[in-house]
Amino acid sequence: MNFIQQLQAAETLNDSMLCVGLDPEPSKFPGSWKGDAGRIYDFCAAIVDATKDLTLAFKPQIAYFAAHRAEDQLERLMAHIKRVAPHVPVILDAKRGDIGSTAEQYAKEAFERYQADAVTLSPFMGFDSIEPYLRYPDKGAILLCRTSNPGGSDWQNQRLADVDGQPRLYEHLARLAQSDWNKNGQLGLVVGATFPSEIARVRELAPTLPLLIPGVGAQGGDAEATVKAGWRGGPALPADQRGPIIVSSSRAVLYASSGNDFAAAARRVALDTRALLNRAR
Numbered sequence: 001m002n003f004i005q006q007l008q009a010a011e012t013l014n015d016s017m018l019c020v021g022l023d024p025e026p027s028k029f030p031g032s033w034k035g036d037a038g039r040i041y042d043f044c045a046a047i048v049d050a051t052k053d054l055t056l057a058f059k060p061q062i063a064y065f066a067a068h069r070a071e072d073q074l075e076r077l078m079a080h081i082k083r084v085a086p087h088v089p090v091i092l093d094a095k096r097g098d099i100g101s102t103a104e105q106y107a108k109e110a111f112e113r114y115q116a117d118a119v120t121l122s123p124f125m126g127f128d129s130i131e132p133y134l135r136y137p138d139k140g141a142i143l144l145c146r147t148s149n150p151g152g153s154d155w156q157n158q159r160l161a162d163v164d165g166q167p168r169l170y171e172h173l174a175r176l177a178q179s180d181w182n183k184n185g186q187l188g189l190v191v192g193a194t195f196p197s198e199i200a201r202v203r204e205l206a207p208t209l210p211l212l213i214p215g216v217g218a219q220g221g222d223a224e225a226t227v228k229a230g231w232r233g234g235p236a237l238p239a240d241q242r243g244p245i246i247v248s249s250s251r252a253v254l255y256a257s258s259g260n261d262f263a264a265a266a267r268r269v270a271l272d273t274r275a276l277l278n279r280a281r
């Protein structure tokens with residue numbers, strides 16, 4: 001199964017558009033684990049076990065592991081997810097972007113070392129910085145398009161020529177990702193939940209691509225507006241040809257409780273968020 005098929009299967013099996021982001025921050029761990037970077041694996045594995053029947057993807061953010069010299073725990077976590085939730089694809093959030101020869105190493109890191117099913121990439125350096133990832137035909141490559149942070153507007157919202165009516169940078173990227181760049185049908189796009197009207201625009205320009213949508217929960221993105229803007233595209237395509245949405249939440253799920261009931265609390269938030277998203281379809 002390739003990444004897109006994995007997403008579709010998980011969406012159906014778990015009746016979910018929710019992705020749980022794994023951004024472990026030891027200072028927020030419960031009880032005696034607080035401040036202990038040696039517990040990163042245990043914390044994330046408990047979250048995975050508590051939510052694996054509610055998600056269409058997991059998304060570990062590599063910086064939260066690397067900052068604590070915990071890459072070995074990330075490897076163990078990836079293996080754990082494959083073991084207990086083989087039906088849920090894993091997106092390694094690394095936001096890599098570099099020249100081809102270096103990108104080859106990053107692709108190896110994501111897909112061979114960590115066994116990720118997809119990786120997030122910065123497309124700023126152009127197609128040759130993306131191409132090495134496309135040599136893994138079953139894997140997904142999800143390009144930053146219209147990110148959730150306020151500063152995303154600095155570049156992504158600029159018009160290609162300073163004239164009204166010219167496409168903005170993110171619109172140009174969405175068009176390329178839907179067409180010339182999508183050699184093997186592996187590409188997806190990141191669009192922030194904090195900008196629902198731009199989700200709708202990206203969906204219009206890229207109707208078949210999966211959209212990774214972070215920004216609900218801690219960043220205050222509107223979950224309902226996100227689904228209305230992005231879910232299964234506009235009316236132009238039959239439902240089975242439209243791309244899925246992967247609505248990602250990290251802190252709101254991970255730190256729903258600071259006590260020893262953190263995994264049960266994470267499950268409750270994941271259940272509520274899944275229901276909220278599903279109601280908005």
Ligand SMILES: O=C(O)c1cc(=O)[nH]c(=O)n1[C@@H]1O[C@H](COP(=O)(O)O)[C@@H](O)[C@H]1O
Pocket residue numbers: 021023061093095120146147148149190191192214215216217218219248249250251252
């Ligand atoms: O690629 C991402 O996942 C991403 C893109 C984006 O535009 N905004 C964004 O917040 N993210 C990531 O999504 C996660 C958001 O975390 P919460 O705000 O806690 O849900 C973090 O790991 C971010 O690095």
